[in-house]
Amino acid sequence: SQTIHQWPATLVQPVGSPLSLECTVEGTSNPNLYWYRQAAGRGLQLLFYSVGIGQISSEVPQNLSASRPQDRQFILSSKKLLLSDSGFYLCAWSGLRGSEQYFGPGTRLTVT
């Protein structure tokens, strides 16, 4: 069966510091991968998605970037965090049909 991992689970970072969040998927090949952000009490905002290694599509212009160095690894980065970057970051995967999406456990980021 498929499993999706995210780390770290929680993170507290000062404004202006860099960020690296990692997501890995097990038990499937060639998944579509997605990064979402959820502000407190709010909905799901799609940040990036990837259909293959090195292929990244950005949905929202911001100070975040994403990379997919391996088939089942998706990384979210920032060079300088803003207060507004605080939130719950969720990675998700879907199969070749690109329909059912399954979410990872998430990373709760607080920028102070």
Next chain:
Amino acid sequence: GENVEQHPSTLSVQEGDSAVIKCTYSDSASNYFPWYKQELGKRPQLIIDIRSNVGEKKDQRIAVTLNKTAKHFSLHITETQPEDSAVYFCAASTTGTASKLTFGTGTRLQVTL
């Protein structure tokens, strides 16, 4: 692009009553409609989905209906229980290699004793 509207934003029902959450979508090309349940502090969990070739789907106490002509779909929860309390999100997408889900804004369901 796709736009999904979800109503109501909050819903309070008594245990044992039914709950209905409604969503509308804008893109007639959308053909996949999932519903997610998110408990406090947890990840969204896929609870049921429907594709455009069917009008209704049931799984125990939950059901989803789809009206393609009117571009709306609904989640029905019968015999609600306290553990049904959560935020529910609807979504819509096309299927294919680069499909993306567009989510509604969520409904906070509270089931009271």
